[in-house]
Amino acid sequence: MVIHFQILLKTCIISSEVFEKAQNIMKLRSTNSKADRIIPLNTKGQSLLSGNIFCGHCGGRLVLTTSGKVVRMRNGETKGTKRIRYICYNKARRHIECDGQTGYTMHLVDEAIEELFTKMISRLAAIDNPAVINNFQEESVTKLQQKLETAELKMEKAHADYSAIKQKVKESISGTSQIPSGLLDSLADDAYHTLIQAEDKLRFLSGELTDAKEHISEITKIHHSIRIWSRIFDISSCEAKKMILTSSLKRVEISKGYKINIIYSDVIQKMMEALE
Ligand SMILES: [Zn+2]
Numbered sequence: 492m493v494i495h496f497q498i499l500l501k502t503c504i505i506s507s508e509v510f511e512k513a514q515n516i517m518k519l520r521s522t523n524s525k526a527d528r529i530i531p532l533n534t535k536g537q538s539l540l541s542g543n544i545f546c547g548h549c550g551g552r553l554v555l556t557t558s559g560k561v562v563r564m565r566n567g568e569t570k571g572t573k574r575i576r577y578i579c580y581n582k583a584r585r586h587i588e589c590d591g592q593t594g595y596t597m598h599l600v601d602e603a604i605e606e607l608f609t610k611m612i613s614r615l616a617a618i619d620n621p622a623v624i625n626n627f628q629e630e631s632v633t634k635l636q637q638k639l640e641t642a643e644l645k646m647e648k649a650h651a652d653y654s655a656i657k658q659k660v661k662e663s664i665s666g667t668s669q670i671p672s673g674l675l676d677s678l679a680d681d682a683y684h685t686l687i688q689a690e691d692k693l694r695f696l697s698g699e700l701t702d703a704k705e706h707i708s709e710i711t712k713i714h715h716s717i718r719i720w721s722r723i724f725d726i727s728s729c730e731a732k733k734m735i736l737t738s739s740l741k742r743v744e745i746s747k748g749y750k751i752n753i754i755y756s757d758v759i760q761k762m763m764e765a766l767e
Contacts (some may be wrong), residue, residue: 498672513531539601539733540743544577548591551581554599577745592747603751604743608736609724611755615714615762616721639696648688653682713758 501589546554558574575597582589656679664667720735725734739759744752755763 493511497645499559535624538575538577538597539604539729540736543737543740543742544600545742545744546579546581546589546591547744547750547752549581549587549589550744551579551587551589553577553595553745554580554583556583556594561569595745595749600745600751603749604736604753605724605732606754607751609721609738611640611719611753611759611763612717612724612739614766615759616718618714618762618766625717629707632707635700636712639693639700642689642693642696646686646693649682649689653679656682710758710762714762717759 494561545551546553554577556576556578558576560572560574562570562572565568576594577597577600578594579589579591581587582591582593658673659668659670660675660679663670663672668675724732724735739756741754741756743754746752756762
């Protein structure tokens, strides 16, 4: 029985095709994980944002630092406090000349971001009908649909032309056509190329239309999430807040005097623009 099993194992050699497939899957996974790195790997940290927060002066990454301090209480007892700050990595390491502030107290930054974010989601959630947001998107869908119809007509015509010429070629072979075969050949070539081009155009436009429709449904989905977030964000756990934030924004830049600039995801930015 054991021997039998060993033989079985030996014969289980992976074909090169399967091996390649497995390699590709692994490659895809590793690139995907890089693309997703904006989502914090360690969401247990204390800060609301880590990894996508930058210095508004030099563009460098802001990193968290902690420093301990012992405070003497009134009753004579001592108490240790921990101070957590975001500092500009470039400035701290003197990598690049940075005229920004050296550090920003973490909880002040986080509170300010939360406040700005809450305002933004409540503004967007107040839109009753996401179709208002989609209007400009739907316009592009309508335009694409019209183009697609024209392309379909062109393709039908190209198809009919090509069929007609094929018929002439058949007649020429049977000797019933008066058209010289050289001319027929070149006409058939032209008709064939026109048909191929029409088919390509149609395929391209169908793809564009599918993308545009998907984009609209994505906006609708995100708007739906925003309405939920607007109700639960302030009572959410730090973990949940982080997840909501990382899925909504690309990066945050902080400048002197706690000036905060939030760069939201493309879809959210478009919604905000539509409101202006
Ligand atoms: Zn800086």
